[in-house]
Amino acid sequence: MRSKTRDFRNLDKLTDYLQARLPELYEEYERALADGSSDSDYVQGSIDTTQHYLLKCGVEDFMTQEQYLDIVAMEWRPAN
Secondary structure (H helix, E strand, C coil): CHHHHCCCCCHHHHHHHHHHHHHHHHHHHHHHHHHCCCHHHHHHHHHHHHHHHHHHCCCCCCCCHHHHHHHHHCCCCCCC
16 A cells, blocks of 8 residues: 555646546446445545545645536537
């Protein structure tokens, strides 16, 4: 475990990682719900923990699960 902390030599690197990880967790949660998997509770806990750590690091402007779902639900069209 100690070697993993070396990846985050400053707070910005850690918060960047956590913010990048959130959409992955949101996707995992949606898959778990769709599959009826009991993993959904675990993943929701991971989402809550990640958001809590971001808030503790002073990051208040991160993508919420609702924002993620809005983006995923968008209809993409080719540019004219």
